[in-house]
Amino acid sequence: MSRIYLDNAATSWPKPDGVYAAIDHAQRVLGAPAGRGAYYEANDASRVVEHARNAAANFINAPKSRNVAFTFNGTDSLSTAIFGLLKRGDHVVTTAVEHNSVLRPLNHLEASGLIEVTCVGCDDEGFVDADELIASIKPETRLLAVNHISNVTGSIQPVETLKERLAELENQRLVYLLDAAQSLGHIPVDIQKLGCDILASSGHKGLLGPLGTGLIYLSDRVVNSVEPLRFGGTGTEGSIEFQPEQMPDRFESGNLNVPGIAGVHAGIRFLESTEGLELRARRYVNATRLLQGILKIPGVEIHGAKEMDRRIGVFSFNIRDWDCHEVASILDANWAIQTRAGRHCAPLIHRALGTEAEHGTVRLSVGLFTTLAQTEMVLEAIAKLANQSAD
Numbered sequence: 252m253s254r255i256y257l258d259n260a261a262t263s264w265p266k267p268d269g270v271y272a273a274i275d276h277a278q279r280v281l282g283a284p285a286g287r288g289a290y291y292e293a294n295d296a297s298r299v300v301e302h303a304r305n306a307a308a309n310f311i312n313a314p315k316s317r318n319v320a321f322t323f324n325g326t327d328s329l330s331t332a333i334f335g336l337l338k339r340g341d342h343v344v345t346t347a348v349e350h351n352s353v354l355r356p357l358n359h360l361e362a363s364g365l366i367e368v369t370c371v372g373c374d375d376e377g378f379v380d381a382d383e384l385i386a387s388i389k390p391e392t393r394l395l396a397v398n399h400i401s402n403v404t405g406s407i408q409p410v411e412t413l414k415e416r417l418a419e420l421e422n423q424r425l426v427y428l429l430d431a432a433q434s435l436g437h438i439p440v441d442i443q444k445l446g447c448d449i450l451a452s453s454g455h456k457g458l459l460g461p462l463g464t465g466l467i468y469l470s471d472r473v474v475n476s477v478e479p480l481r482f483g484g485t486g487t488e489g490s491i492e493f494q495p496e497q498m499p500d501r502f503e504s505g506n507l508n509v510p511g512i513a514g515v516h517a518g519i520r521f522l523e524s525t526e527g528l529e530l531r532a533r534r535y536v537n538a539t540r541l542l543q544g545i546l547k548i549p550g551v552e553i554h555g556a557k558e559m560d561r562r563i564g565v566f567s568f569n570i571r572d573w574d575c576h577e578v579a580s581i582l583d584a585n586w587a588i589q590t591r592a593g594r595h596c597a598p599l600i601h602r603a604l605g606t607e608a609e610h611g612t613v614r615l616s617v618g619l620f621t622t623l624a625q626t627e628m629v630l631e632a633i634a635k636l637a638n639q640s641a642d
């Protein structure tokens with residue numbers, strides 16, 4: 252049985268051929284660090300990174316490419332933003348749909364007595380109310396940390412309304428951090444339209460790069476208020492004993508993951524190619540088919556929005572009162588359908604979804620290379636399972 256990979260929200264697979272080729276080239280042919288040598292391959296490695304930075308900045312419509320720094324994953328980007336920005340006495344507003352990569356740093360700082368966190372709840376489809384977020388902001392609120400698309404429900408949060416409401420607020424201290432780990436590469440992510448100060452994302456999910464890649468965008472307004480997580484050699488200003496102030500060096504200490512960054516660039520190129528655009532359209536069609544099909548299976552509850560225009564193809568479901576881990580194991584054992592079961596590192600949202608008793612949900616996340624035939628097989632398998640009893 253060949254695997255039906257539906258865990259693309261964790262990391263996308265397979266990658267386009269161009270991504271494997273770019274990584275291979277960086278490993279075998281370049282074999283040199285970026286920004287650290289004057290020989291041909293080292294210069295080329297630096298060019299690879301700068302071209303990737305330009306492509307990533309263009310992809311998110313960042314005003315300048317140097318506002319984008321490469322990180323090692325989405326968690327690294329989020330920790331950079333949260334630990335780098337917050338100081339004793341700060342107040343933070345966040346939401347119940349957040350991933351642990353937001354919740355754990357915030358909880359750690361709050362448990363250490365440094366900050367105070369207000370967590371705004373969500374409705375039973377996993378949507379947060381923009382007005383409720385705004386109402387929770389106080390004069391001393393330093394950070395608003397919001398998820399763009401939930402990795403549990405696939406629900407797209409109302410970021411346009413949020414932007415409008417934020418514009419009406421006169422809080423110069425407030426920094427708006429958007430966790431775009433699940434949105435980048437899935438829906439248009441335009442920094443200038445979103446109006447966020449910091450955007451954090453993985454490079455290995457929707458951007459199709461390899462594991463070990465991520466990126467962070469920081470606006471000029473906030474960049475100097477965010478301390479780096481890592482200090483060290485940047486390959487620039489080697490005679491200075493202090494960390495460079497300017498982006499991107501400020502956040503790129505230590506040798507960069509040149510093969511990974513080359514892979515992210517190839518992933519972005521693929522997303523923008525004719526084939527990539529076609530596959531993105533097909534991913535939407537498959538996701539729609541999956542949603543409509545699952546909604547019709549008796550005994551199966553799908554969480555999150557029931558219409559595609561408010562979500563992406565990341566679906567959480569439960570079959571009656573079956574333990575979600577059991578469902579995922581059977582799907583894998585009987586049909587090689589690879590899903591993810593549990594709380595998906597987002598513990599708070601399950602209270603609103605009512606999925607605590609089932610120990611979370613089964614998550615299917617459609618990828619660029621998921622076919623219609625696979626989608627139909629998944630629907631058949633779920634329908635067969637739903638027809639059986641749990642014991």
Ligand SMILES: Cc1ncc(COP(=O)(O)O)c(C=O)c1O
Binds near residue numbers: 352452465
């Ligand atoms: C919403 C969200 N934020 C952050 C992360 C962390 O990203 P990474 O796995 O790249 O560290 C994830 C990963 O699943 C996620 O879904």
